[in-house]
Amino acid sequence: xxxxxxxxxxxxxxxxxxxxxxxxxxxxxxxxxxxxxxxxxxxxxxxxxxxxxxx
Amino acid sequence: xxxxxxxxxxxxxxxxxxxxxxxxxxxxxxxxxxxxxxxxxxxxxxxxxxxxxxxxxxxxxxxxxxxxxxxxxxxxxxxxxxxxxxxxxxxxxxxxxxxxxxxxxxxxxxxxxxxxxxxxxxxxxxxxxxxxxxxxxxxxxxxxxxxxxxxxxxxxxxxxxxxxxxxxxxxxxxxxxxxxxxxxxxxxxxxxxxxxxxxxxxxxxxxxxxxxxxxxxxxxxxxxxxxxxxxxxxxxxxxxxxxxxxxxxxxxxxxxxxxxxxxxxxxxxxxxxxxxxxxxxxxxxxxxxxxxxxxxxxxxxxxxxxxxxxxxxxxxxxxxxxxxxxxxxxxxxxxxxxxxxxxxxxxxxxxxxxxxxxxxxxxxxxxxxxxxxxxxxxxxxxxxxxxx
Numbered sequence: 553x554x555x556x557x558x559x560x561x562x563x564x565x566x567x568x569x570x571x572x573x574x575x576x577x578x579x580x581x582x583x584x585x586x587x588x589x590x591x592x593x594x595x596x597x598x599x600x601x602x603x604x605x606x607x
Numbered sequence: 608x609x610x611x612x613x614x615x616x617x618x619x620x621x622x623x624x625x626x627x628x629x630x631x632x633x634x635x636x637x638x639x640x641x642x643x644x645x646x647x648x649x650x651x652x653x654x655x656x657x658x659x660x661x662x663x664x665x666x667x668x669x670x671x672x673x674x675x676x677x678x679x680x681x682x683x684x685x686x687x688x689x690x691x692x693x694x695x696x697x698x699x700x701x702x703x704x705x706x707x708x709x710x711x712x713x714x715x716x717x718x719x720x721x722x723x724x725x726x727x728x729x730x731x732x733x734x735x736x737x738x739x740x741x742x743x744x745x746x747x748x749x750x751x752x753x754x755x756x757x758x759x760x761x762x763x764x765x766x767x768x769x770x771x772x773x774x775x776x777x778x779x780x781x782x783x784x785x786x787x788x789x790x791x792x793x794x795x796x797x798x799x800x801x802x803x804x805x806x807x808x809x810x811x812x813x814x815x816x817x818x819x820x821x822x823x824x825x826x827x828x829x830x831x832x833x834x835x836x837x838x839x840x841x842x843x844x845x846x847x848x849x850x851x852x853x854x855x856x857x858x859x860x861x862x863x864x865x866x867x868x869x870x871x872x873x874x875x876x877x878x879x880x881x882x883x884x885x886x887x888x889x890x891x892x893x894x895x896x897x898x899x900x901x902x903x904x905x906x907x908x909x910x911x912x913x914x915x916x917x918x919x920x921x922x923x924x925x926x927x928x929x930x931x932x933x934x935x936x937x938x939x940x941x942x943x944x945x946x947x948x949x950x951x952x953x954x955x956x957x958x959x960x961x962x963x964x965x966x967x968x969x970x971x972x973x974x975x976x977x978x979x980x981x982x983x984x985x986x987x988x989x990x991x992x993x994x995x
Contacts, residue, residue: 598950
């Protein structure tokens with residue numbers, strides 16, 4: 553059961569962290585901000601506070 | 608003259624206008640940090656001619672800011688505000704955007720902004736869907752929610768509805784009650800039914816109201832013991848994950864003029880120095896002043912970057928949060944939502960629900976013995992020794 557919980561959680565995060573996100577993570581995404589300046593944004597994950605369902 | 612006569616005797620009495628409250632009653636209102644950095648401080652050779660640069664630089668010598676400065680060039684300092692707080696940026700040019708420049712007292716306080724015109728409830732026809740207007744809604748609500756038995760109280764409620772000055776008989780005359788009830792019943796059916804029924808009717812809801820939600824099936828591999836009937840790993844479908852694409856959430860966030868106004872593109876060090884003589888002290892409190900953010904920013908600026916691109920590179924700090932949430936007071940219906948906050952926003956804005964800075968990005972599926980085919984398989988196979 554623990555195995556299943558862990559696998560389900562990891563499978564879901566695998567879906568969430570999709571190829572599009574990985575591409576953005578390593579190469580950034582260019583967005584024109586509202587002040588008219590184009591910037592290249594790199595998403596970075598800082599915190600993940602969660603009650604792990606896999607346990 | 609007229610004005611003076613209207614005032615009371617006490618108000619007309621001459622008195623000191625500049626009297627200050629006793630110190631214990633004085634309250635200093637929060638003040639935004641000075642926005643424009645005026646002092647440019649080269650990291651290697653502080654100019655003694657500049658009054659702030661002559662402050663002892665030793666406490667910050669080994670800090671991450673100086674490490675960053677050693678590569679990208681210069682440190683920008685803002686002047687101190689009344690609390691002795693100042694910011695230090697490090698980049699090759701002055702920060703292009705000040706997210707706190709236009710923060711006023713109202714943004715920081717929890718004062719209700721209902722007087723703000725934009726938040727006034729608008730008498731929109733769609734607010735009462737599936738009812739065509741307010742009066743039909745009130746009647747419908749009275750019919751369904753006031754119990755099945757007539758009572759004196761319920762009768763007076765009905766009288767209250769129809770005797771209201773805003774009640775117009777033509778509002779309810781043309782309402783298609785059978786259809787409205789059907790819509791109401793359909794929603795109830797979809798959301799109170801079990802999993803499969805949610806899938807059928809719920810899809811339209813997800814797609815219509817929350818653009819950008821995706822549904823992806825989750826499959827996991829479950830190993831079975833070699834003494835069982837079908838040994839070896841087997842793929843199982845657990846359910847569907849409702850989620851949004853992170854990239855589209857980020858794009859939506861950065862395209863919204865209201866959110867971006869208070870979005871910190873660059874980290875800075877917040878330092879406290881109450882008087883000219885006192886030692887500089889780092890102030891920790893926000894993610895965008897934290898060493899972790901500085902490190903991420905420095906690593907990003909030090910990285911080679913995309914070929915042929917000289918746009919400013921910015922870290923988008925994602926902070927995930929998730930926990931199981933009970934939906935009902937009785938029963939065990941629950942959701943496992945995953946929320947996303949951006950660390951580039953101030954924590955004082957993140958904690959205000961009216962700022963709408965929390966994004967829900969996913970609803971996790973959990974394995975439970977009740978509704979999962981996998982669990983059922985495991986249970987039926989449990990007869991085999993040493994299976995679980």
